[in-house]
Amino acid sequence: xxxxxxxxxxxxxxxxxxxxxxxxxxxxxxxxxxxxxxxxx
Amino acid sequence: xxxxxxxxxxxxxxxxxxxxxxxxxxxxxxxxxxxxxxxxxxxxxxxxxxxxxxxxxxxxxxxxxxxxxxxxxxxxxxxxxxxxxxxxxxxxxxxxxxxxxxxxxxxxxxxxxxxxxxxxxxxxxxxxxxxxxxxxxxxxxxxxxxxxxxxxxxxxxxxxxxxxxxxxxxxxxxxxxxxxxxxxxxxxxxxxxxxxxxxxxxxxxxxxxxxxxxxxxxxxxxxxxxxxxxxxxxxxxxxxxxxxxxxxxxxxxxxxxxxxxxxxxxxxxxxxxxxxxxxxxxxxxxxxxxxxxxxxxxxxxxxxxxxxxxxxxxxxxxxxxxxxxxxxxxxxxxxxxxxxxxxxxxxxxxxxxxxxxxxxxxxxxxxxxxxxxxxxxxxxxxxxxxxxxxxxxxxxxxxxxxxxxxxxxxxxxxxxxxxxxxxxxxxxxxxxxxxxxxxxxxxxxxxxxxxxxxxxxxxxxxxxxxxxxxxxxxxxxxxxxxxxxxxxxxxxxxxxxxxxxx
Numbered sequence: 001x002x003x004x005x006x007x008x009x010x011x012x013x014x015x016x017x018x019x020x021x022x023x024x025x026x027x028x029x030x031x032x033x034x035x036x037x038x039x040x041x
Numbered sequence: 042x043x044x045x046x047x048x049x050x051x052x053x054x055x056x057x058x059x060x061x062x063x064x065x066x067x068x069x070x071x072x073x074x075x076x077x078x079x080x081x082x083x084x085x086x087x088x089x090x091x092x093x094x095x096x097x098x099x100x101x102x103x104x105x106x107x108x109x110x111x112x113x114x115x116x117x118x119x120x121x122x123x124x125x126x127x128x129x130x131x132x133x134x135x136x137x138x139x140x141x142x143x144x145x146x147x148x149x150x151x152x153x154x155x156x157x158x159x160x161x162x163x164x165x166x167x168x169x170x171x172x173x174x175x176x177x178x179x180x181x182x183x184x185x186x187x188x189x190x191x192x193x194x195x196x197x198x199x200x201x202x203x204x205x206x207x208x209x210x211x212x213x214x215x216x217x218x219x220x221x222x223x224x225x226x227x228x229x230x231x232x233x234x235x236x237x238x239x240x241x242x243x244x245x246x247x248x249x250x251x252x253x254x255x256x257x258x259x260x261x262x263x264x265x266x267x268x269x270x271x272x273x274x275x276x277x278x279x280x281x282x283x284x285x286x287x288x289x290x291x292x293x294x295x296x297x298x299x300x301x302x303x304x305x306x307x308x309x310x311x312x313x314x315x316x317x318x319x320x321x322x323x324x325x326x327x328x329x330x331x332x333x334x335x336x337x338x339x340x341x342x343x344x345x346x347x348x349x350x351x352x353x354x355x356x357x358x359x360x361x362x363x364x365x366x367x368x369x370x371x372x373x374x375x376x377x378x379x380x381x382x383x384x385x386x387x388x389x390x391x392x393x394x395x396x397x398x399x400x401x402x403x404x405x406x407x408x409x410x411x412x413x414x415x416x417x418x419x420x421x422x423x424x425x426x427x428x429x430x431x432x433x434x435x436x437x438x439x440x441x442x443x444x445x446x447x448x449x450x451x452x453x454x455x456x457x458x459x460x461x462x463x464x465x466x467x468x469x470x471x472x473x474x475x476x477x478x479x480x481x482x483x484x485x486x487x488x489x490x491x492x493x494x495x496x497x498x499x500x501x502x503x504x505x506x507x508x509x510x511x512x513x514x515x516x517x518x519x520x521x522x523x524x525x526x527x528x529x530x531x532x533x534x535x536x537x538x539x540x541x542x543x
Contacts (some may be wrong), residue, residue: 001245005252008079012252013312015086020305027049027298030468 043108044212045291051217052294053302056286058224058378060277060307063143063340066375069311070251070318071338072271076264079254084268089308092486093272095478096447097283097300098471102463103450104287105296110389111281112531114288118453125449127528129442130281130390133383134406135434135524138413139427140383141204144376145196145418146344149175150369158362165352165361168345182425182512193418201411203377208384209403212289216381227374228310230367235313237354238320247323250333251315266493269486270440276307279443282382285389297467318342321350328353343372384410396537426516433517434524436494444487451479 001009046052073081107114115126153171156162164171179187207215238244258264277283290296322333325346336346351364384406391402416422450459456476464470498517502510 001249002253004254005079005249008082008254009248009252009316012079012082013316015082016089016305016308016312020302020309023298023301023305026468027295027302030295030298031049 044289046217046289046294047213048217049294049299051213051221052286052290053299053306054224055216055220055378055382056283056299056303057306058220058227059282059286059382060275060303060379061224061227061310061375062275062277062379063140063343063372063376065275065307065310066314066318066372067339067342069271069275070315070342071334072267073315074251074319074333075338076267077255077258078250079252080256080259081264081268082254083259084265085272088265088269088272088486089304091478092269092483093276093278093304093307094300095475095483096273096278096443097276097304098297098463098475099447099450099459099479100278100283101287101290101296101300102459103454104284105290105292105294106459106462107288109288109393110285110386110391112390113393114284115449118449122449124528124532125442125445126281126390127531128438128525129279129446130387131524131528132434132438132442133280133282133386134410135413135430135520136280137204137380137383137410139417139422139430140376140380141197141200141410141414142193142417142423142427143340144200144373144380145193145414146175146340147369147372147376148196148199149192150344150348151366151373154362154365154369156362157365158359160358163358165348165365168348172344176423177420179419179421179424181508182421182429182516183508184421184425185419187420189415189419190423193423194415197411197414197418200377200380201407201414204380204384204410205403205407207377207381208388209400211399212385216385219381220378223374223378227371227378228306228313230371231310231313231317234368234371235317235320238317238324238350241320241324241350241354243324243327244320245323246326247319247321247333248316250323251319262489263493265486266490270436270490270494272308273443273487273490274435274439275311276304277379277382279439279446280383281386281390285386286382288389293466295467296463297469297471322346324353325350391531392538394531394536394538395534425512429513429516430520432498433513433521437491437498438521438524440487440491440494444484444491447479447483447487451476451484456480 046055073085103114104110107117109117110126111129112123112126115129116123153162153164157165175190175192177188177190207219209215273279287296319333322342325331326333336342347368348365351368352361354364355361384403387406388399388402391397392399417427456479460471460475502513505513
């Protein structure tokens with residue numbers, strides 16, 4: 001595979017898969033904080 | 042009392058399942074391949090950020106705000122706009138009629154794969170005859186006497202039965218439960234298939250063809266229109282699905298991050314499909330000397346190329362058959378999770394307006410929908426009419442509805458008001474950039490998609506022979522006229538559920 005194709009594959013897959021993982025992590029951490037706050041209450 | 046999603050996870054799985062469909066598997070890979078390979082990713086990402094995500098946030102937020110499907114949502118903007126809502130929910134019903142026929146072929150191939158595994162029939166290495174037997178042949182769209190595929194007809198009954206069983210159980214009891222199992226299962230299975238495909242000899246040839254960038258094409262307006270069309274159609278926007286799903290959200294639920302997750306999950310599937318399809322095609326190019334487009338650029342890839350590839354992955358027929366079964370099961374799940382969302386779009390809208398039980402309504406729609414699907418089980422229907430109806434309803438009408446929707450909600454309801462509501466309980470907030478995108482940028486680009494598609498469709502009519510042109514007018518424009526006529530009838534009926542006054 002050429003370097004340009006490898007770079008584009010990494011950018012392409014990295015962006016959308018990375019985006020999905022980051023947004024899920026944000027959702028989980030917010031959920032965790034909310035649960036913690038509810039427990040403290 | 043309106044139902045709510047039982048959990049955020051359930052809602053996201055349902056919305057992602059709705060967005061992820063059969064189109065992801067063959068539409069994205071070939072759009073990228075034809076439009077500059079890796080270079081296509083640039084307009085694709087721009088379209089995700091400027092079109093898919095803003096529109097997804099808008100549909101979730103507006104659905105939650107109005108607590109209703111498209112019909113109620115549009116009627117809140119003005120009584121006369123209710124008709125837009127009806128056209129919007131009529132589209133998924135029409136799409137479902139032919140979409141179910143394609144899912145039906147997956148069901149048939151699942152059964153045949155089991156037959157292969159048990160040594161009853163050896164077909165995976167040569168799927169052409171089976172495909173020919175299932176879909177038959179006709180001379181043209183007007184060759185209505187060519188016959189009907191009894192295989193598709195029977196499988197379509199099974200597909201509609203699944204739709205009926207799931208949707209009649211409601212949001213939390215049916216759609217959420219089913220999506221919470223099937224959407225993650227689909228993702229896991231597709232990732233396994235992708236990893237296996239990348240390991241095949243010749244996979245790099247395919248990946249090179251898919252990702253090698255041709256930046257000379259990047260300045261061509263057509264590549265941008267293709268990217269926007271791909272992103273827009275792939276995310277199931279403007280057909281009332283996401284508005285309906287948003288309407289079942291709890292009033293203090295997150296909107297913004299859920300929209301990001303849904304869009305990224307759908308795009309992740311696009312890329313998984315791209316790598317899977319082109320690695321497999323690369324393998325076939327190397328081992329059989331075929332071309333990347335030898336199996337067409339549509340469903341033929343899934344129903345012809347994949348069985349051949351699966352048959353070469355192992356010499357054991359049991360393994361071949363089980364792999365085939367799993368692959369077509371993936372197609373079935375991807376199709377079913379989208380089709381139940383389409384059915385729910387119409388059901389939600391109708392339940393908002395009419396006093397009728399969900400169970401009775403779903404039964405009526407399923408019977409009528411099956412009648413429509415039966416038309417596509419005919420040889421002429423499956424081989425010709427399906428493509429015509431898809432070109433008119435699946436492309437032109439949906440993009441047009443998207444344009445109307447974004448303009449009406451942005452300018453009549455107001456983007457700043459909706460942004461505040463979307464931000465209220467979200468994990469992170471969107472800024473004023475969202476307002477600008479919805480008010481100016483997105484309508485402009487959706488307008489370009491509509492004009493380009495319409496131009497291609499009309500000019501295409503002149504390059505066809507008489508039979509082709511007549512078929513387009515009868516089945517393409519005919520479907521559009523019937524859809525609008527039915528929308529007018531529903532629009533004129535009185536509200537009996539008191540939902541508008543809520």
